[in-house]
Amino acid sequence: MDKDQALQNTLNPQTEKEVQRNLRLDLLRQRRTRISVMSVLLLALVSTAVFGTLENPLEYTLSNIGNFFNYRWLFIVWAIVTGIAIQSSMLALFQLEEYYKKISYVYVGISVSMLVLTAITPALKDIYPFWQIVHTAFSGLHALFLLLAIFPFLKRTSNENPRLKRNINVWLIVIWGGGILSMAVLGKSAIFELWFFIGMILFLLYLSLILFEEKIVKMSVSYMRDEADLNLAIEKLFINKKF
Numbered sequence: 001m002d003k004d005q006a007l008q009n010t011l012n013p014q015t016e017k018e019v020q021r022n023l024r025l026d027l028l029r030q031r032r033t034r035i036s037v038m039s040v041l042l043l044a045l046v047s048t049a050v051f052g053t054l055e056n057p058l059e060y061t062l063s064n065i066g067n068f069f070n071y072r073w074l075f076i077v078w079a080i081v082t083g084i085a086i087q088s089s090m091l092a093l094f095q096l097e098e099y100y101k102k103i104s105y106v107y108v109g110i111s112v113s114m115l116v117l118t119a120i121t122p123a124l125k126d127i128y129p130f131w132q133i134v135h136t137a138f139s140g141l142h143a144l145f146l147l148l149a150i151f152p153f154l155k156r157t158s159n160e161n162p163r164l165k166r167n168i169n170v171w172l173i174v175i176w177g178g179g180i181l182s183m184a185v186l187g188k189s190a191i192f193e194l195w196f197f198i199g200m201i202l203f204l205l206y207l208s209l210i211l212f213e214e215k216i217v218k219m220s221v222s223y224m225r226d227e228a229d230l231n232l233a234i235e236k237l238f239i240n241k242k243f
Contacts, residue, residue, distance in 0.1 A: 027216065030096075034212035037092045038205060044085035045201045051078045052194040062193045063135065067123040079119035082197065083112035089204045090150065096211055097160075099153050107149035114142035143196075157211075164210065171206065175199035 051074060055065050066075025090108050094100070118138040125132040154172075158165035179195040 030212060030216050033092055033096075034208060034216070037089045037208050037212075040085040041089050041201055041205050041208065044082045045198065045205070047078050047081050048194070048197050048201065051075070052197075057191055057194050062197070063118070063123045063139070066119060076116070076119045079116050082201075083115045085201070086115075086146070086204065087112045089208060090153075093204075093207055093211060094153065096215055097153070097157060099156060101152060104149045104152060107145045111142050111145035111149060114138045114145060118142060146200075157207075161214075167206075171199075171203045175203060 051065065051071070052062055054071060054074075055069060060068065062075070062078075065071055066078075087108055091105065094104065115138075118135060121135040121138055122128045122131045123135040154168055158168055175196060178199065179192040182195055183192045
C-alpha cells in the first residue's frame with residue numbers, strides 16, 4: 001500500500017503537468033481558430049460590400065450585377081469566398097459548442113454548394129429562360145438549407161445560454177425583418193440580397209466573438225487557477241509561448 005501511494009505521488013505531478021500543458025495548447029488553439037474564423041468572415045464582408053455596390057444596389061441584385069455587367073467571374077469568386085467563409089465559421093462554431101448533429105453539417109455543405117451553383121448558372125431571363133429558373137431555384141435552396149443548418153444550432157445555443165437568447169432573436173429580426181421591410185418600402189428585391197448576406201456575416205462575426213470569448217475565458221480561468229498574479233499568468237501564456 002505504501003509503495004502504491006508513493007508511486008501515485010510520483011505520477012501525480014507529471015500527470016498534472018501534462019493536463020495543464022494540453023489545456024494551454026487547447027487554449028492557444030481556440031484563440032488561433034477565432035482569429036482565423038473572424039478573418040475569413042471579415043474578408044467575406046468586405047468582398048460582399050464591394051461587389052454589391054459595383055452598381056446601384058437599389059436597382060440591381062447581386063445576381064444582376066454578376067450577369068448584366070462584365071463582372072461574371074467576380075460574381076463566381078465572390079460566391080466561393082462568401083460560401084467558404086460561411087461554411088468554415090459555422091462548422092467552427094458547431095465544433096466549439098460541441099454540436100454534432102450530422103444533418104446540420106450536411107445542410108451547411110449543401111447550402112454553400114447551392115450558392116456557388118447560383119453564381120455559375122446564368123441569370124438572363126430573356127436569353128436563357130430555363131437557366132433563369134434553375135438559377136432562382138439554386139438561390140432559394142441556398143437560403144433554405146442555410147436556415148435548416150443554423151436554426152437548430154441557434155435554438156440549442158439559446159437554451160444553453162439564456163442571456164444570448166434575446167440578442168440572437170434581435171439579430172434574426174434585423175436580418176429578415178429589415179430585409180423584407182426594405183423590399184416592401186422600396187418595392188424592389190435588389191437591396192434584400194445585400195442586406196441578407198451582410199446581416200448574416202455580421203451575425204456570424206458576433207457569434208464567433210461572443211462564443212469563442214466565453215470558451216476562452218472559461219479555459220483561462222481553469223488554466224490559471226493556481227496563479228497568484230493573473231497579469232503575470234497571462235503574459236506567460238500569450239507572450240512567452242515556450243512549452
